[in-house]
Structure formats: C-alpha cells, structure tokens
Amino acid sequence: MSIAVPRLVGREREFAEVSAALDVPAAVVFVQGEAGVGKTRLVDEALAQRERPGRVLRTACPALLQPFTLGPLVDALRIAVDAGADHSLSALAGDLRPLFPEWAEWLPPMPEPADDPAMARHRVFRAVTELLDLLAVELLVVEDVHWADEATLEFLLLLACGPPPRPGILLTYRPEDVPRDSLLPRLTTAQLPHGRSVRIALEPLPLDDVARMVSSMLGGETVSGAFAAFLLERTAGLPLAVEESMRLMWNRGDLVRRGDAWARHRITEIDVPPTVRDAVLARAAGLGDAARAALRAAAVLTETSSESTVLAVMSGDPAGRISGLAEAVASGLLAEDAAGMVSFRHMLACLAIYEAIPMPERRAMHLRASRALADASPAPLAQLTRHAKEGGDAKAWGAYAELSADRALESGDGSTALVVLHDLLVHGTPAAGDVVRLTDKYPFGLLSGHERYAELLAALRRVVDSGAASPAEEAEIRFQIARLLTQMEAFEDARSEMERALPGLGHNPPKAARAAMYLGLLSYGTSTPARELLHWLRQASRIPTDAMSEADRLSMVVGLASGLLVLGEEDGWAEAAKIGDDAATTAERMAVSAGKLNVGEMAVIWGRHDEARRALMTVIDLAARHGFDKDDRLARATLALLDWVSGDWEGLAERAKELAGDEELLQPVSRLAPATVVGLLQAARGERDQAEQTLRAVLRRADELGGAESSIGPASALAGIRLAAGDVEDVLRLTEAPIAFLAGKGNWIWATDLAQVRVEALLAAGRTAEAIELIDAFERGIEERHAPAPRAALAVCHALVLALDEPLAAAAAFEQAAAAWQAIPRPYDTLRSREAQASCLVRAGATESGVALLTEVFAALSELGARATAERVRGELRAHGAPVKRPAWKGAVARTATGSRRASSTSSGCWSRGGPTGRSATCWCCRPRPSPGTWRRRCAR
Template structure:
C-alpha cells in the first residue's frame, strides 16, 4: 500500500487500501447472543438505530457459531434461516419469510408434509405439484392466517430450521409479525427466534414488543440494545479498515464527534475521505490532512451521496436502478432497469461493487450494503427518470415466475401506469387475503379506491374486499368514505348500484362510529337491495342492533323482523345460518324471547371443515348471549364448543374470544381459583383483538376490586371505561363498578355522574339486559341523593319491571328483586327489604352467581338488624363471611369480620368447613345437579367444573338428600319442578 514514508505532509490512501471493517466493540453482546442460542430455545430481540450494527452482530454470530447448516447429534438437520424485511411502503404478505424459504429450499416433495401444507399454495405457486391439495376455503381471515401459520411451522420443522432470524422487523408486514407471535407461542417443537429492529420505527402496539412475553416459560429471553461505539472502538473500527494501521487519537476523536460513533456512519465517512484523498499517513499513523479544510459529513446520507456522485455516470445509473428495485437483484435485472449498454455495464458493475456501495449476497444477487444508502440514492433521482426506471422494472418483473405481485404493483404505481397498477394491486390484495393478511390487502385496495378514478361497480367490488376495523384503521376508512361519496356524487349508478355503494358506505361509517350517518345510508340502501337478500338482510340486522346511540326499541325490532323475511329467501345455507345468529343476537340483546326460537333453528354441525369456523362463531355468539341472560350452564356448553372448535382447527381469534368469555363466566359463577393467572395469560394473547382484550381487562379489574386491590381496580376500570367505544357492555359494567366504589366512599355525586350517561343509553334503546349491574347501583345512588332522587329511582325500577314483564331473563329477575329491596329499605320497610334480599339471594344462587348472592345476604342481615332481629342477623352475617372467604373476596371478608367483631363475635377464628346452606342447595350443588339434567356422567361433570368424580358424587348425594330424592332421574325432575334447571 502507498504512504509508508513518514513526513509532515504524508501520502493519501488509495481506494483499494480501504477494506471492510472488522467486528469491533460488540464482544459482550456476541457472547450473550451465543449463550442464549446455545443453551436451548431462545427469543432474542436486537434493537438499535439505523447503522448501529444489528445485522453485523447477527452475521458475526452466524459465522462464528456452528449453527448454520450443521448436523445435530443423531443426524437431525439443524440450520438457521435468515429473512430480511425490505423497506417497502407496502410490504408483501410474509414476503421476507417466503423469499428466504424459497431460496433455501429447492424441493418439498420428499419432506413428508401433512395435508395442512396445502395452505402454502398461494405463497409458493411454483411448488404446487409437490404440495398437498389446497384445503377447503374458509371466509374468516384469521382462520386462513392461522391455518397458513401452522403449515409454515411444519415446513420450518421439516426443513430442519432451528433458528429463524428476521432482520429489520420494523419493515415487516403484519402477517410476518403475527407469524412470529404464533411461532413463539407454540408449545410443540420449538424454534429459536432472533429479531432485529429499530425501536424508533416500531408502533407502540407492535407485535415485536410482545414476542418475548408470549414465549414458553422454558425459553431463554434476551433483549440486546446496541448503542454507539466509544472513541476507542471507533479508532479500532477505522484501523481495521486500514489494514490494522494505527489511527491518531486526534483523528479518532474527530471522527467520533462527527459520526456519533454509529458504525455505518464511521465506515461511510472513512470511505468518502479515502475517495477524496482526505486521509494521510504521518509518523506511522493515519491522520486527516488539514483539520480546517476537511468537512466530514455529519449524516450517512451526505456521505453516501458524495461517494455516489464521485462515481462514473454509468455507475450512477446502475446504482439508481438498484435503488429503484430495492430488493437484492440479478445482474440482468439491474441492467434492464438501468438500460446500460454492454460496453458500459461491466465497468459500472465493477466500480459499484468496488466502492462497496453495492454488495454481492446470496445467489450472486446485488443490493446496497445498507438500506439507508439505497434510500439516499433513490431520493436523489429526478422524478422523470425515476418513473422511467420504475416502468422498466415493472416490465422486466412481469416475466418472473412466480410474479412478485406487490413489487409489480409498487413499480407501476410509481411509474404512473394506472391500468397495470390496478391489475397487480388487486392480484396482490387477493393473495394477501388468501394468506389472511387483511392489513396489506386493505392498504393495496385502499390506495386504488382513493387515488384512482374507477367505475362505481369496480369501487364497490374492491371496497367489499377491504376488511377493516376501527379505530386502528380510522384514517384509511375515512379515505374510503370520501371516495365512495365522490362516486355517488359524480357517477350515474342506477338504483341497484347506488344501493350497493350506500350499503358499503353505511358499514364504513358505523366502523368509525358515525352512527347516524351510517344508519342513514343503510336505510337508503335497503329498499333497492332486494336483488341481494344476503346484503339486504345484513343491512336490516345492523339497523336492528341497538348500538352507539339511543334507538327506540320498536325501531330495532322492526328491522330485525324485516330481516327474517329476507333470510327466508333462497341463499347459501352458510349465509343463512350466519344471518340467523346475527339476528338472534340482535333480538337477545333487546331481551326478546324470540331470539331463542331463532337459536333453535341453527344447525350445530357441518359436513365441511370450511364451515367449522362459522359454527365456532355461532357457538360463541350464543354463549355470550346465554351469559348475559343468566343461562350460565347453556353459556358454558356453547363457549366450550366454540373453544374446542377454535383449538382443533385452529382459529386463534375465536379461541381468544371464547377464552375471554369463559373467564367472564367464571367470574360471574364464582370460579375464582386460578382465574387471575389465566386472565394474565389471556391478556397477552388478546392484545391484538380490541374487544377481547377489553373484556379480559374488565374481568381482571373486577376480580382485583373484590380481592381488595382497590387502586389497581379503579385505575384499570377507568381505562376500560375510556376505551370501550367498541364494547358498550364493557362500558356499562365498568361504570357500574366504579359507581359502586364511589358509593362505598360516600361520593354520591361521582356515582351519579358515572351512571348517568350509560343509563341514558339503556333507557333510550331498551338495552336493559346489559344494565343488570348498573341499574341497582344507579338506584342506590339516587336514593342517597335525596327525595328527588328517590322519585327517579322508583321510576327507574318501574321501567325495569315493565321491560322484564313476560320475559324469562334469570339475571334480570334477580336484579329486579335486588332493586325492590333497595327501595323498601330506603322507605324504612326493613322486614320487607330483608325478604326481598333473601329472594334476590335465592335467585342469584340458582344461576349461580355467588358473589351477588352473598352481597344480597349481607344487606339482608343489615335489614334484620334494623328490625332488632340480631339473633337472625348475626348467623347470616357469619355465613356471608364464610362465603366471601371461600370465594376469595378478601376486601369484603375483612369488612364483615370487622362488623362481626363489633357485635362481639369472634370472626377471626378459622372454621373447619364452610357454613352449611341448611335445606337449600349450595351454588356448587346447583351447578352439579343442573348438569345431571343434560344426562352427563360424573366424569363429564367433573371435566366441565374442574372437579374430581368423587367430589361430584359428594355434591350429588347432598343435593338428593336435601331435595328428598334417591335417584339422578328424580333429582332432574325435581330441579325442573322447582324452576332451578338450566334454561334451554
């Protein structure tokens, strides 16, 4: 190398003397990574800003640790698969993973894949002849996605992958991140996962942040946060690029200040200085020529662009082509996009690689050494030339097999070619939908709808493909709404076409909670949708749902009954069954017994696997309504069926919904043992599903309140109330619990404030069913507020009673008895109030809902004390204390124990067993006996209630003794006679 002589001025360094940097300053992080990955299954997150060395750390690990393409003991293949997520504006569904598998796996015919692998066909069309047949189609995107995820896991397992590394996860599509969650949560064969990402580019709710929390307890979890190099490490990095020669402390300090110790910035700056001959060797050390004269760029962008402009015109054109393509590309593709002649091409390639702006990767593909370098060059390309290059890229990629649809859509969009953009964007969206990637599909189609002037029929067709949910996609939904309104204003669509646009417009308006606007569009659409009974019935059912704002009960019922006429018309059975369930939910939400008749017409089996998702969804919806009505045994059966179907297929979203609802049922029925731990686990899984997440948090905070953790409960319930726009039932329950806390503190005004708005919604749209917890709290607050409030409380009870007349709603009957007890107590009618409390407790017991029953008995004891019936009140209060203790309602138990001690009763003495219920069945005995009616064996009952068969037998013997019967059949008959059997 030149420059060996020492002297004052020194000699500049030629470009060839600057080599690639060695791995410097990350030994501790490398050791930690090795330790995690060689000690078993691990999930490792490597984070840091652009250019900080995340990819280099991963590469060094792979090069120095014998994991890549090795063989484990026993001959099993073991290797690492590296997937790099490109910085596309609209990333391809599972693109990084698919490309990595495609490049690393030539054939799949001999892998022994199961029929599940047929789900891989949309992603790997070139393997169609080797893959099993495609599975039966399902409509639910989550089901599609999770079936695909299972197939991908199987492919990884069969190809011997033991470590999956995903680079630049901040650029990953949603499906890739969901797959990583799926992979980390697996309990079967485990694959270690390494993920690199820029934390500043991750959304707050990114799935990347949940990866380690979802992994199995035995998995090693490691998070490595890479920071800048210090001055010494900066000097070492520069020295390694200059063949190990010494770097002057002055130069190292200067360079560190200008680059902030970011390795990529250091490397690019050294290369730029070498290009400009700004480096010199003096007295055996590399230095800068003149401190005052050398202006080293402070940003990577400036360094890259200055190096870029120092290359030849042909090389610059080639680099621009690489920047336009973004992905690692073949030489042929680069030359096609650059349009260079053969004479210039070879020299340009050599110079681009020689400057290390382009690097050669796997399979001789060329790409920028760092994504920021490519982006800097891309943004410098004049707009006209950029469009031309995108056009060439699109034309060249058309012949690739399989066609890279998302890239084709991107290139033709950037080229301004609307027709080809539309074609490939829709095809890419269809592929995304087939893979369960709704987000990518919505982005591709949303851009078409909002940016291209399309015919109205095309807009409707595309909009129907878009599956969006508020509030996450509210901006995109608003764009679609504006586009559809433009279509209505500017195009002649005819009655049918206009109705289809308005129906879609109404759906979108409702998603962003523009309830009045949404209802108006649906009402205008319905008269002209008779040609499409499914769409007409769905619009009518949505109009019949009491959501968002007060709608008269009669209006809701009108639309739900109109929908019944549409459902009777010819249509596919799966659509008919889905509409029946939706209509039943609308009726049952209003407390209409007619809804159960609709449920009775729903089939609960299906000949095809593809229909099982619909059956699972039906079970879930019916189970939730049974839970709201207080038919708890029926709820448990349907929710268990939904969970079993979701686990078997698997449908992760529906599994989460079922688990959340079952947790709410366990809260209501007093199955609190281990519930807090289960809720914690469900919260993690449900983080991506807004409604389920809210329901689980609600249950968790209600449990915390009962167990005495008041600060956590109050803060959590307030958050649920604030975020419950999509789940009005959660809002009502949270408001009721918070108002009850306010009453316990003597803050009547706050209790009234918390309960006012939810109650207005209830009375406005007749949703009394969802207010069975709110109404009693509101009545108690009104009574406490004074005489005017007492009048309003009586009116409220009257309205509740009138709504309940003629309806068999067990939970509402119990709540009404409780409300009447509160009014009687307020009037000083303590004997009557005690009797009403006892009736409420009996009705709660029959459900069973033990916590509410104990609260009713607690107030019954207070009323008895007010009648000077201390001999009856104290034993009852002791029973309540035992019940609270058995439930785990610690805060209530402490309060009752204090009250008993004040009466001279030793409440602190532990009791050998729970106080008996006399001749009444205990809540657990009612549960066990109720299941006998369904013909279940002791073992079946034990599995449902998590009891041993011996414990079930003990409860049955006790129930038969109390009811004076000697057989299971007689017990079932007696329960039905008493009205204590499960509702059907």
C-alpha cells in the first residue's frame, strides 16, 4: 500500500459556490485563505468539473522582491499565443512590443508615445484586453494576487469593472500577505457594475474533516480519533500541513495499525515537513528584526502567552519590542485574542521558527522565559520545567519537574508525570537520594516502548555503578531496577536484582514487604520451585500493612492474588475478590489495572471464562478513562487467547496478527500469546504448513526469551499439528522440556493443552506406563482446585488410556470430557472430544450411533470454521458410507445456522436451541442431542 493524494474534503459548500459562479458569464470570484488552506486545490477541482465551454487562461504571481509590470499576464500570454499564426490586431497592439520583444516580427508598429503616463498604461491595458479577446479567453485565473505588481492589479480592476463580453475572473490570495499599500482591497471590495461577484473565505478543517482527509490518503481506512486530534492540534487543520505531515510520517515508517485504525508510534512528536518549514521561514524573512524577535520569543514560549510575557522574552528596547510584536501579529503568523494572549496559528509554524533559533540565543531566551513565568499564579509548572531544562538550570529543572509530576499525579494525570520524571531521570543528573524519591513516584505501569525501557534502566544502573549511593539508597534503586526488569519481561534478571535489594531494605519495612512479594511473584519465566515462591508469598502476606499507603496496600493484595493464581493456589481467588474495579488515585488505579490483568490472564489458564472476561473488560474500561494504553493492549492480547478457546473467531485472525506485531506497547513475551493464536487459526483453517511455520517461529522466540511458561502454548499447538501428521517422535521432543519444567516446578495448572497431546503421543509410542505416570502427576497437581480447563483436559487423558482397550468405556469418558469442555465453554475442544467419542463408538460396534454423532460434529465444526478438523471428520463419514457435502468455506468464523454471529462466550454452559434450561435441554452435554447447526444460546448448566 502507498499513501495517496487526498480527496477534497470539507469544502462541499465552497466548491458548489465556485462551480456555480464559473458557469455564469463575466463572473468575478475571489478565493481567500491563509497559506496551505487549499485555495489551489479548490480551484483545480472546480476547473476540472467546469461545465461552461471556453478557454481558460491560468497564471500565478511569483513572490518576487521586485515584481515586473504585468508579469503574470505576460508569462501566461507568451505561452498561449501562437506567434507564427496570422493574427489580426489593431494598431493599439503595438504598445505590447516592450512587453513581448520576441513578437516584433508580427506585432504592429509602436504607436506615438502618449504624453500622459496614465494614458500610456491605459493603452497597454486595452492592448492586453484585445489579446485576450483574440484568444477567446472565457476565464482568467490568477493565483496569489497578494504578490501581484501594481499594474497587474490595476488591469484586473479595469477588466472586472468592464462591460461584457469579457472573460470571467477567478483570483486567489492570502489576506495576511497583502501589502498595506496594495490595490487588492480596492478590487475585492469594488461594486462591480456588470456580472456576478462571489467571495469565498476558506478556513482550516475541523477534526472530522481532518480525519476524513487522512483516511482518503490511506485508502479509505479508519484513523484513530487520538491521531486525528493530534494532527489537528499540530497543523491547525491546514490541509497542506496535514498532507505533508502524513507523507513525512509514512516515508519514515511512523504510522502503525492499532486494531482497525491507523495511528502513530509516538503521538507526542511530529516533524516539520520541509515545504511547511520553508514557507514559514520565507514569510518570517520578510518581516523586520523586531518582528522576527517576537516570533522567536513566541516559539520559545510555545504555549499561548500574554503580551507582557512575550515582550519579556524578547531582546531590544521596549518600544521596539512592542512594534515588533504588533508586526508579527499583523503578519498572520501569530494570532492574538481579545484578552491579549498571543500564540502561533499552528504548531508546525512554531516548531519551524524554534528550530531556526541559534542554540546560544535559544538558551538565553529560555532562561528569560523561566524568570518571566516564575511569579505567575498558579505556577505553570510544565512550562517552568521545560524552560529551566532548555536554559541549562539543572537545579531549577529538578525542582520544577518534581512539583509538576506531583501535581499531575494528584490530578490523575499519570502520563504527564511519567514524561516529566522520565526526562529528568534519563537526561538529568539527580543525586542518588533524589533518584530514590523520584522513582517512588514514577508510574512504572504506564511505561512502554523498548527505547524508554532501555533509557531508564541505563540511567538507574549508572547511579548504582557510580558508587555514589549509600547502601540503603542502592538497595532502593535495585528494588526499582527489579520492578523495571519485570515489566521488560527479563524475569531471571529481575529476581536476581530483587534478591540483592531485599537485605538492604530493613530501613523501609513497606518496601521490604513489597520486595518479598515480588520474589514470590517472579514465578513466570523462572525455574524456581513453586514451594519456594509460596514461601515468599506467605511471608509477605504476614507483614503488617498498617504503615503502608493505600496504594502500597493495594499492591500487596494484587501481588498476593497474582502470585497465588500463577502457582495454581485456590486461595488466590479469595485474594482476587479483594481487588475493586476502580480507585481514587493514579497509583491505586494502576494497581487495580495490573491486578485485573493478572486475574484475567490466569482465569483463562484456569478455564474460568466469566471471571476472565469481566476482569479484562474492567482493564479496558480503566484504560479508556485514564489513558492506560499499555494495559489496554495487554488486556486485548489476553482477550485474543480467550476468544480462541471460547470459539469467538470472527475477525480474530486480524486482531491477533495486529497485536502480535505491536512492538511499541507490548513487550516480546506479551506478543507471544496472540502470535500463537494466529498459528492456531491457520491450523484450524487447514493451512498446516503456514501454521507450522508460524508456531515454530513463536516457539523459537519464546525459548530465546527464556520464559518457560511462554513456551507451553506454542509447543502444545505445534505438537498438535505434528501429532495429526503422525510424527509421534517430534511431538514427544516438543513436549518433553515444557512438561519437565512443570513437573519440576510443581505447577500443573498450566498443563491443560500440553498434558493431552503428550499423553496421546506417549500412548501412540507404546509408553503407556509413562503416560499413566504423567496423568497421575497431573491429577495430584490440580486436586482440590476449581480449575475447569485442567480438569477437562484430565478427563481427556483418562479417556485416551481407556481407548486403548475399552472403546465403549472410552466413549463414555470422552462424553464426560466433552461436557466438561462445554461447561467452560471451549467449543472446539468439545467437538474434538465428541469426535473421539464417536470413533470409540464405532470401534465398539455401535456404528450407527457413532456415525450419527460424527455427522453432528461435522456440522458444528463447519459452523465454527474449523476447516481442517471438519474435513478429517468428513473423510471418516465417507469411509463409513455416509457422504456429506463439503461446506462453502469462508474462513474461520463462528456463526449460527441462520448466518448471524454467535453470542459472545462470556458465561459457562452449552449451546442449546431452547435457551437457559436444565440438564434435560437439547444440547450435547444434556441428551437428547439437537440436529446439526442449531446451537444458539447457552443452557444454565
């Protein structure tokens, strides 16, 4: 895909008015607007669709320091006139010889010179008019007439006031660039005695039209509302600035897909397109020294500022400053409201001027700005922070930055606090004690982007490695390094740093308690046995929390709940119930969001889908209200996995692929789950080679990252593909390390998909004793736990063993497993267990019942979109003499028989015809079974 030329948007009314006027003989149309507002584009579109026949002569006035007489008209006529043709011109045309010396051979002789200069000019005007008549010009278009010479403006005024027949006239100009002594105002306000006069004033585009314009450049695809608002703020809605900014971002690969909309990697930054920069600097160059000083002062201030503040930042004598500011405002580059507040018309112009200021002058101006704003009430802390930093005042920078972060956190604006504190920690030189205090305030949960993670980690390590920190300060900074490494998903390194930090935290009991909690939490991606991690969690839970802040107490609850659930401890759900859905402060809300993320992820692993979806939707709601963008993406990544197991596959492939590629907000381990879902969907559609390629890449990446739990999903999925291909040895190799990891750790809650595929491979390899040993360990590992998914998987494992010698008993066992899967619900696993049940029935001699069940399974798999499995079942049916039609596959989409999208899998139970009922309902887990393709709603089971 390439970026396209934008459509003309937001100009429907203006386009209609110009088009209507151009169809009227001798009409005069004025189109005014600032640079980049789209005057030329409007003229292009109107001329392209002009219905009135006749010749159009189009020209433009160049921005010359000394425009020459009738220059734009001379240039246009020189091109339009065929000098070799036989022209019938009056003697008056001889006055054109000075303008067209190259036409000397065919122009009439020069008439006697006029005594009166005004008469001489009038004769030239009449000669030019005669030439226009000769060419049969129906419409004269002159652009940028604010740069026209006096003679051109006089000619246009004469032509516009002349009687028909005469050409129509279309003029464009910038009001802000019209010289004070120009004749243009006289032309635009003249009462024309003949013809129609139309005046069009183009304004910048509003938000909706900016979004429409950008969308038209991206093939009609949606752009995020935040991105459109960002562009509007930076460009003031000027179409040229919007277009050039988009092209610059596109060429630099700065645009990304997020969900179903285009957005930008970093929405706080934008570069000035060269065309915009050059235009702004050219306009500024035409002003006086004092006016340029006013522009530089306003650019340094950036924000809308009072006249007195702008004057204080300028250099020079007071009287000169005032006149310079007045000239800058009159130029149109600056705007001033009724209250005397001054600002640039758009941010790109401000940036263009700012970047052109020499660095020494820029620093001095920032210091003057800092002094000018110091006594303001309330103190503009964000501006004071910036001016102190850019002016080189490190002490003031640190003080203002911390105050600014405090105010932002108090108001719930964690994103601003993060930006300010991150800048100070990374680019400043705070002392070790200041680093301890600042990192305690740092909203780690909002941090995203590999570059910013790396910057902060390097800054904190510099302080530790410098030797300037006391032992207590070093311990506290290491504690923060461990937190940061956890967010970077470097779990082993995080554990090492936290172990080094803990002994030195005796002076800070709340932080020591949190360190112990973190050591219990650092299970994911480490080989530490569960019993050791539980020891840390239990120890942390016994530490009094009376002296802690509410945010720290909430973090302890979140940590305990998360750690216990990761380790498969049932009492983790009681702790999870203590986490509310919102909180009062930014720090508390971030703790709630983190807790709900962890609960949502673990609820999927446990097979508690209701709790999973509620928790994840709470995170998405918090993110929308408080700007927790990273948490939103993390929640959606887990939702992708939940939608896969729940059978909600419509649009899932696209969502999962987009999440798997989100390198800005998601860390590598967090991208593995949606990437695995991509591979699983490919396998379900029958794209086995592509699925295998995808999943092997995901597994390699998981192994590189060192997160053993991360390898379980892709290893299980890939093993399933290889098992279907009959490669038992590859399955055993793929599952050996992950199953050994879980056995060594003693955490079997994660074994749902892994245990099934390994048991089946062990049995196929004749290693029955190992399979039974694995099943026994799995059963012991999940006993006394309300974990529906592992328990359903355990039921499948038992059925697999029975299927070796007791097919009828195995059929009953697979039926129980299917009921367990459907109660979660996991429809695809339900159907696979039903398929196994049917095969066992056939083996036991109950062929009719088996084939009937296979027929139902085939219909439901087809409806679900599981093409590969459905085709396999279709082959079994054909082998038993029960041919079925191949479905018209449209991809992996879950739909009802009537074509409507199936209800979202948000509650347990099974699909039934009759809605919420008891066990007697017609569904697979509650006999009698329905006919194919009729599952619409869930029963209450």
